[in-house]
Amino acid sequence: MSIFLRPRPRLSRRAVLHGLGGLAIGLPLLDAMLGKSAHADGPELPKRLIVMYTPNGAVASNFWPTDPENPTSSAILSPLGLPGVDDHRADLLVLKGVDMLSALSGPGDAHQKGTGHCLTGTELLPGDFAGDSGLSAGWAGGISIDQAVADHIGQDSLFRSLELGVAVQGASVRSRISYRGAGQPLPPENSPYTAYQRLFGDSLGDPMTIERRSARRHAVLDAVADQHTRLSAQLGREDREKLLNHLLGIEAIRARLDQSVLEFGGECLALDQGEPIDPDLVANMPSIGNLQMDLLAMALACDITRVGTLMWTNSTANHVLSFVDPAIVEGHHSLAHKGDEDTVKMHQNTLISTWYATQLAGLITRLKGIPEGAGSVFDNTVILWTNEQSKGNNHDSRGMPYLLAGSAGGYFSTGRTVEFEGDVGHNRLLVSLANSMGIETNEFGNPEFGTGPLPGLTV
């Protein structure tokens, strides 16, 4: 059995891949792909970018590896190096000494900036989102790296990108990392049930029903899109932009109708999500997180998307994460603000970060379980683990706890820690990610904070 996504008018790369019948693709071919656009000729394995976000910083002394040869030699990262299927030591690239320099500029408080900048690398727009202490800001001021990558490699997928959340609360700049452009946030879906219905629902049911529904949607959305186009032409600039952004969403639905439905098979299977539980309950975060990661992995297995973000809560989230440890009775943000000498609370913060690392390990294990070419989907993926700040109790944006997992098809040289000296803006990390996905650029976000990829990451 294999995966069948049958887009019309042309065959997807994944279908091409399966057409090769498990042909072993050797390293030379992978090398040949390096630095090339995803639209390059010849058989190639699709690349994928995943971003995992967790909030409120990390305890530095327990995050950074003690052994430069072993990226999991720290309390927090240890779950990524457990013996057995969760031993991902060889696949990690710990980036020490990268600073979110942009967070020292522009509107907003530290959490707002850290969240809005983390994937955009540029200043926030001015606006009315209330921050700490009277500061305020608007949405992020530019496109986020996941969306830039989606523009490059996601155009042919049923969903150009997938935004998932686990108990993300609020709807402001503190709760969004993904942006289609300046002022165009993409909200994460917190419910794995709604997300499943969204991704796979249109493919469930008998073909006649699907065909008719598709024809009806076409007619309705054509009418609605015409109204948007006509009205937007009559409006002033800001209102017109708002309507045109809305229209992008309508067009994305229409484009999917033009593509195809997906057929389950091979690794691409309908998911059994079990009895629904409440996605808003903090106590359900472990289960909901698992369901979201199952869904993300399945979306990759079915190749209906190649770009995903997974937000675990939001910046300043005060969720009481007592499922991590029953001794944790204070909200995460409050805990993160405790002084370094408060050893009990520092330990609890460390446990929380360690729990998140365990989740990341689970996500990697899932992707390694999806065969592709001679290896797995994970081989062609890179996962960025990001945060909005490095340290919770002083909002530091230097020495961000950045971790890459996966080589993105042999682009990154993994299994080590790379340390940087001096001011190294995280824009350069975003450039590295763009390059790894085949985007040839030297800049991402505001180049004032750094240009060119991070040195020494590639093979």
Next chain:
Amino acid sequence: MRNLASKAFGVWQFAFMTGLGSLGCAEDLDGQPESCSESDPGPAPIRRLTRVEYNNTVYQLLGDSSRPADAFPPDEEAGGFDNQAAVLVVSPLLAEHYMNAAEDLASAHAPTLVQALPSCLGSTTATNACDGDVEAFLRSFGTRAYRRPLTDDEILDYVDLFHQGTVLGDDLYSVSVGLEMVVQAMLQSPHFLYRVEFGLPESDGDVVALTSYEVASRLSYLLWNTMPDGALFEAAEADLLRTPEQIEIQARRMISTPRAREAVKNFHRQWLHLDDIEPHITASGKNLAVYPDYNDELPMLWRRETEAFLDYAVFEQDANLETLFTAPYTLMNAELAEFYGVTGPTGVEFVRVDLDPSKFAGFLTHAGLLALLAKPDRSSPIHRGKFVRETLFCQPPPPPPASIPEPPSVDESQTTREQFSQHSKDPSCQGCHQLMDPIGFGFEHFDGIGRYRETEWGQAIDASGELTVTDVDGPFDGVVDLAARLASSEQVKDCVAEQWFRFGYGRGPTEEDSCSVDMIQTAFAAADYDIKELIIALTQTPAFRTRHAVYPETP
């Protein structure tokens, strides 16, 4: 006139630069506005329906009470409210939700709506009579969905869509599917999802009057958070919503209805953070070793207490602003009375309970707010002081230093007040905390779950506090004293008016709004700060009745 927004910032800049000084120099130097009739209306960006407005609107339009918008991504929040036009956007995800909701609503209500097309029923092919029914339906239903009559072109497009739909069902000819598709398209139309305004076409110049239909929508969404009712549509059709007097007649009719009470509740929920009480308190919980009486049911009762009190005061007692701060009564049901240790209420309904006026004052001594502005195991003078500054005085505290020093350890054998006093001795914390903590200390008679106490850790409570950088500066003792001071403050009155401006107009005041702000403040004062009169005043301003002409070519 008092220019609210700029004054608040002026005060802070001054305080921050001088490290706390007197209010003295912050008086506004602007002159009187020339003439309000010629004044600028301020910006009027296109407004997307909020989730609350969407639910209310489909309830009015279709009689649908399924609250489909509850499943939408949450509304973007800015300036303290969820209805601020500038940040309300439609992401691809929300566009999909709109489609799904439209499909569900159309399918649920088509069987009823199709009764409006008698000539189409039983038909197996398109007929002129059926088209006539469809057109009549579009003229009536469409007017309500678009909140204005459809143009002939729009009617033609919808008739065309109806025809397309009749052949896309399971049967060869399906009236129901045609109608469903029309309803689906209407519910996804920008004319339904946004409040679109162009003003009167015959107006000259940059400032144009709104059409009566546009005014009807402004009135209904401000006062009711939903679409216009039959009476408003009639007034709009007769073009009787043009003068301030005509608008006032409608506003007065509307404010005495239950829907207005819901809208005012919606305002208070957001302004006073009442909608945070349940999620925030239950998310963190309370420390049961310190507060054994706490359980997760209480936050819901707490929120309802404050909502019930404000609703009762504003609508049953015609309360003015002062009363909201100082009323020596509240509303409780039996369960909440047991928590407070009060006798009186015996059922599930919230009823009035009179309280000791030497200890309690208006909403400021309600458990929900005080428990929200507290930690799991103690009160939080910082959060309470910040709330008073930010929410009641409209004075956001100045920015903290770029890198916050590590907070000192606390000694849990000291009273909360002692711990926090120590904390703000640090010179780099002092500047800001002196603006918040001395106000917050005034609440110390109320513990972390908002209950009155005389002692903490066996030591007598010291609830003396001090107001600085306000128009009512000076020392005070306890919340009752503070409440009286707040009730007499011009700054607080201006702040409340500003919050209503934001909620009512979906945007913050700008320089252009000086005349509208002045009109609102003057009317509010003239009515002795009656809340309902403040809302009526919002409908009388240039910002409400007029707008800038729309120039599509504007770059």
